[in-house]
Amino acid sequence: MHFENDYLQGAHPAVLQALMASNEENLPGYGADAYGAKLQDRLREILACSQAQVRLVAGGTQANALVIDMLLDDTEGVLAPDTGHVAVHEAGAIEHSRHKVITIPAQAGKLDASLARTYLENFYADETHPHMVFPGMIYISQPTEYGGLYSKAELEALAKLCQDYQIPLFVDGARLIYGLASPQNDVSLADLAQLADVFYIGGTKVGLLLGEALVFTKNNLPKRFDTLIKQRGALLAKGRVLSVQFEALFKDRLYLDIAQDNARHSQRLTQILHQTGFEFYLDSPTNQQFICLSKDQYDQLKEQVGMSYFGLDDKGQVVARLATAWFTTDADLDQLENLLRSL
Amino acid sequence: MHFENDYLQGAHPAVLQALMASNEENLPGYGADAYGAKLQDRLREILACSQAQVRLVAGGTQANALVIDMLLDDTEGVLAPDTGHVAVHEAGAIEHSRHKVITIPAQAGKLDASLARTYLENFYADETHPHMVFPGMIYISQPTEYGGLYSKAELEALAKLCQDYQIPLFVDGARLIYGLASPQNDVSLADLAQLADVFYIGGTKVGLLLGEALVFTKNNLPKRFDTLIKQRGALLAKGRVLSVQFEALFKDRLYLDIAQDNARHSQRLTQILHQTGFEFYLDSPTNQQFICLSKDQYDQLKEQVGMSYFGLDDKGQVVARLATAWFTTDADLDQLENLLRSL
Amino acid sequence: MHFENDYLQGAHPAVLQALMASNEENLPGYGADAYGAKLQDRLREILACSQAQVRLVAGGTQANALVIDMLLDDTEGVLAPDTGHVAVHEAGAIEHSRHKVITIPAQAGKLDASLARTYLENFYADETHPHMVFPGMIYISQPTEYGGLYSKAELEALAKLCQDYQIPLFVDGARLIYGLASPQNDVSLADLAQLADVFYIGGTKVGLLLGEALVFTKNNLPKRFDTLIKQRGALLAKGRVLSVQFEALFKDRLYLDIAQDNARHSQRLTQILHQTGFEFYLDSPTNQQFICLSKDQYDQLKEQVGMSYFGLDDKGQVVARLATAWFTTDADLDQLENLLRSL
């Protein structure tokens, strides 16, 4: 039984099919192919943002490091919740680009706008701030690393804060599609395009072999973007590998189908875990669920159910993550339910 | 007619087939899957190098920048021919990793070992060298950016030089497979594994969607390699995308078939260009040919034949590149021949 | 009245005198002069460490950034108390060298060895740690940024922890001399040389125009040190400017006289502030005292007494720093006492 993560299998069949169908077309390299252009047009429509500039890169850490470095100047760091992916699980990619990740204690994985505002106020009130790292942007994830969702009101508060301090808001959407159909979600892709200065729509975790679609919403694509990503080893010769897949994801309503199927599966996973008596680390309305287990329980259960280690809780219990994904089936969940009821 | 480069089409059908066949397997992420292990075993066999350590990354500039930065210390730069890819066409990726590319005038794209030796001798004889960048490794490409091949004797001379100065020899093999079956080639993959400290076998240009296979031959895989590439945004969540493709390329003799087919096609291309009277910029025994055209000729011919701009020659003529690849067919060459004969 | 910091005046007269006396000597540049050699001999004697390697740089932020970058590999960050200078007041110098500052909540400015041990234990227990920044060294300041002193036992606990994890202990001694004669101090320079892998003795704040003396105690001077600091713009052509001053500081017992005079003055400052009823932010046994004032009090008092802003306390009061230094006189303190008693 495999619930350890949402990148266990290859690509959604329709996505793979698109790669095959286009395989023998002669296409220009380095991101200049027509699939990329079609994708941008389609996303402008979906996002209701006619000026959106879309660029594709291979992975999430790459996307985060590129955007953060491009949007900050040398004196600036990025404000992030202390559970943010950039703060914890990117092996120092942001620092490697010479910027500090300035952490604010997260509230169940989320960055609270009023805490961030206090940080900014105190920073500029401090007479010594010219000897400190300037907070130059805000980074959040939607859904968060713990499956949480910002409400539209919460995002508006963050966007307002950014506007007040004239710094950009950047949203890591590695699992954005999985949040869309959550019953708790009130943020549309169009809302995000309006509120964020830059965000990305993750492909790797929702059915692509690889790929993340960066969206610059405010006519703010960095100058010489292709040169910049070539320099950092992020420009694929066969850019088609990314554009063909994303174009297939958004062409009709595949992305919505994936979102809705997953919403159903993740709710069932949550229900199963509740009904079989597991302690939840926190409530998550999206495709990742976090339960607390003793080390022994964790080791035993792991022999039968694929799960991921996610640190320790306050009581020293292991926090284990179970995830559903586009490849999760009802049969998988039946099997899990049977096992857990039998323990 | 498309001869502009060797990454115009997607993947070789057998490679694409391997991706499809494995698509629904649940595989661990971040390069820990069984396909990667099988590939390493197979390459150790082909390379006759039982200690070879194989790691996969997405592209050539990424591979070059990662290896060079990992093998140099902060005081060191990389010695390269002045036509080397790292010196010209990587948008400063090496400098972005904080290392100087120390260029030696190339001889038809190749680095001459005796010129490099003179550089090293003069460097250490210069009393001021502690205020200069130390030459810390040698970088070459096989085949070179201009299609040339180092002979085994030439590689041995470079390897000897590296040994004398205790610096590594790194070989960029983005088109390595295309050199293997060239009538001029006397360097086997096993020779390369013996002479180079690190090299890579390009996949992107010989029939993979993307991917380059790094080979560390001397038990010299950098410590915490996965952390290092995660940090630089080069660790794919679905490492399978690379391992499955490479495993297919080397499983049986697909790589050799591709090499031999291409050798035949590239020789025919050379012949066609010779017979139709084009001036060659230099002689190339591999899949890229370079011809000199007036700007007008270039613009006209380009309307019918895909070619790439490769700078100007001494007389101010455009150097144009035509390339064959795994997807080139006899029919493509027939069509080109007909056109050129009719001009 | 000037108590705002300990770098308000130029150099101690004896130090300035040494610069003048040596001014017309023709000396080799870039740190190769005889004064540097004499200084190293003398410090080996004082430190009871015959293998100590001494190198001089211009300032504290420069010293910290150089040492931390030289001692870490690319996967590593530096563990520091969250009030540490490198974490707060160096404008991101450590991140600019591409390393994360991993902060541990400070205990009155100090890093508690058991908290640091817990961090290290949890780090290696976390299955995802290869995707995190490795803790590669420990940084502390003696005295701390809040004037505190580590006891010998506390330093031994940190040194033991470093040994257990095979990481170096680095001590920022920008104000080290001011701690030596504090009644609370039980750590000699020789103790420090034994316990720390690298430390530095600040000159700028104890009577030099500029300069910090780095001491590598374990035969661990980084390879090509001069090239490394030349590259970072830290190698002065006239290295004599640093060596002559430091040699004067340590030649006889000037450094001890400065330490003892200051101990007397700083105790008197503490006494005056206590007796005139100020609230202390924390207890400091060295040359800096921290008092809590309402914003109005701070603004008023600052018109007559030079002080520095040091953030806000929990109640929102301004924390103000008053410092004594080698140039503080009894008359200065009399004047301050008179003023404060008259308020």
Added chain:
Amino acid sequence: MHFENDYLQGAHPAVLQALMASNEENLPGYGADAYGAKLQDRLREILACSQAQVRLVAGGTQANALVIDMLLDDTEGVLAPDTGHVAVHEAGAIEHSRHKVITIPAQAGKLDASLARTYLENFYADETHPHMVFPGMIYISQPTEYGGLYSKAELEALAKLCQDYQIPLFVDGARLIYGLASPQNDVSLADLAQLADVFYIGGTKVGLLLGEALVFTKNNLPKRFDTLIKQRGALLAKGRVLSVQFEALFKDRLYLDIAQDNARHSQRLTQILHQTGFEFYLDSPTNQQFICLSKDQYDQLKEQVGMSYFGLDDKGQVVARLATAWFTTDADLDQLENLLRSL
């Protein structure tokens, strides 16, 4: 006999006197003292440039690396003559800041504007230039590393080129004062302020203990300059050390006296070397002279006369540098003349 370089002795007596006279003044740190303000006013007057912004740093390599990094964006490198200090003798400081030094073959140490123009024209004509490092500024030295001087017409041609391509012109003036009184010089400080976007006036080599005065002439001081140099370890706590010295150098006409004395001494040195039959590597009108010696001659002469090694000439002879400086006396030159005549 000491002619090996121009930083053999401490400071000019008048400069040292200024340090002593101001020693007990309580001055704000980090460059905010009144001496710096006075210096800026005075330089604006001398430079006939009322908007000049003056900032002080410790050394030449530091100055070069800071300015070049601040003025370039990530896609850009700096165009320099291949003998330029930044290209050869700064241990890779520019690459360490992640920028390529793009070298143009120097003409007797100078960058020829028409060669640079050809480089820029070819760069933008090359269809692959987005995969190359963009030439983002021009760096030259006045006088050059080989003592040469750009004429006003040559500087105007470079300034025109920079204007045409909208890139800044940066002039390294480590020995600028020594060029001012050369009979061949037709460039005033005011000319330089008009033609260069940024330049610096070296202090270290003309009579200061340390220090270089950066001049931003076009209202182009980088944003948050102090934070940027703090981050790179280049902000001295006691900024007075630099400002007091420079203020003394420019207050009256000390800088002109030094320039004129040196012009006289350097002409005499040239004359002595000519008359005693030495072969010159090239003609230099400023304080450095370069002669060619066999290795044996070099080793022998060096036992009696301080000289510096400056590489090899085309015939394999050692190029030796002899320099005069503010501390050179007629007696020194008499002694040298007597020795050379007696050989």
